[in-house]
Amino acid sequence: MPELPEVEALRDFLGEHLTGRVVVRVLPLAVSVLKTYDPPPGALEGGTAGPVTRHGKFLALRIGELYLVTHLARAGWLHWRDAMPDRPPKPGGKSPLALRVVLDDGSGFDLTEAGTQKRLAVYVVHDPEEVPGIARLGPDPLAAGFDRDAFAALLRGERRQIKGVLRDQSVIAGIGNAYSDEVLHVARLSPFKLASALEEEAVTRLHEAVQDTLRDAVERSRGLAAGRLKAEKKTGMRVHGRAGEPCPVCGDTIREVSFADSALQYCPTCQTGGKPLADRRLSRLLK
Known part of the structure; x- marks a missing residue:
């Protein structure tokens, strides 16, 4: 997408x-x-x-x-x-x-x-x-007014997992499944972490990851013909779509959690203290 x-x-x-x-x-x-x-x-x-x-x-x-x-x-x-x-x-x-x-x-x-x-x-x-x-769109994360405090206000009281909050277009406009994986990897946060439970330092880290990840991707894509954008997106990914490959930061194996119509990828060492996240689809297949 x-x-x-x-x-x-x-x-x-x-x-x-x-x-x-x-x-x-x-x-x-x-x-x-x-x-x-x-x-x-x-x-x-x-x-x-x-x-x-x-x-x-x-x-x-x-x-x-x-x-x-x-x-x-x-x-x-x-x-x-x-x-x-x-x-x-x-x-x-x-x-x-x-x-x-x-x-x-x-x-x-x-x-x-x-x-x-x-x-x-x-x-x-x-x-x-x-x-x-x-x-229904929320604020654009690249807009001038999207500073750390504005971001923190959006997360305040959010009792959902941070992965879902980042993807919710009524909260923040423009981030989907792929870049939410990338942002969370850069911020060193579990996708299952509750947004309202993030500490102040983690909120700052996440805000910087949102800005840096999106701006870097925009710069990589700038000036490319429309037909080359899909390939550029794929090659620029660190964890999304790379399950089974080594993490470019620590070398651990990138893992995946599957859902009904999508999947997320993450690095256990960088994001979850070395613990694999529960993949309910895989668990059902192993029963």
């Missing part, structure tokens, strides 16, 4: 390639992708593309007086094309293509989604705040 750093890089890329261009075609090719119907996607045609903004993991493209807002979800992606095919794509079938936008110079982009779980979302709105997911 694209998270804050990748979406920020897409924002930069699209801002550079879209601004000033006129949208000539908007072709929805998967019924599931459209979450709004008034205004219709065709209302974007003829509009000049303006600023591109990021709201957590949402992208908002100003086109004329409207906005095309998208959330790429787990398996969605944006593919830029310098020259779009002359023949329009056929809707339906097994194609991952969900929506196509064509510009006046023949370039444009496709939104695609792999797999059977269709969660890619596209909205056409007058204001990004009309999108429910954007209206």
Whole structure:
């Protein structure tokens, strides 16, 4: 799933390639992708593309007086094309293509989604705040006002595990499963630690880890073409997606805890005092 750093890089890329261009075609090719119907996607045609903004993991493209807002979800992606095919794509079938936008110079982009779980979302709105997911967002962790005290206030009274708090978009916008693993590894904290139980020094350490991890990832992604962002995200990970590999800090084996539709990775030595966390799925398999 694209998270804050990748979406920020897409924002930069699209801002550079879209601004000033006129949208000539908007072709929805998967019924599931459209979450709004008034205004219709065709209302974007003829509009000049303006600023591109990021709201957590949402992208908002100003086109004329409207906005095309998208959330790429787990398996969605944006593919830029310098020259779009002359023949329009056929809707339906097994194609991952969900929506196509064509510009006046023949370039444009496709939104695609792999797999059977269709969660890619596209909205056409007058204001990004009309999108429910954007209206619910918590503060952006890279915003100027997101200092240590503001972060501590968000954690105060939170009786959930810190991993879940970091991923909750209504608490902090933009951090998902992958970067929460990375942040917690940098902060040397167990993902199962209760947020409200963190000591002052741990809160400071975690805030610094959030800032440093996300800023480093944004810098690594800056200037990359859209098609290279997935690979950059994967190669930059220290623990996420690396179960069974040695920890780059201490050399211990990175372990995994599996859930119904996701998994987390962590280093026992760096994060949990050398103790493996309970993996209920594995425990059931061993019975």
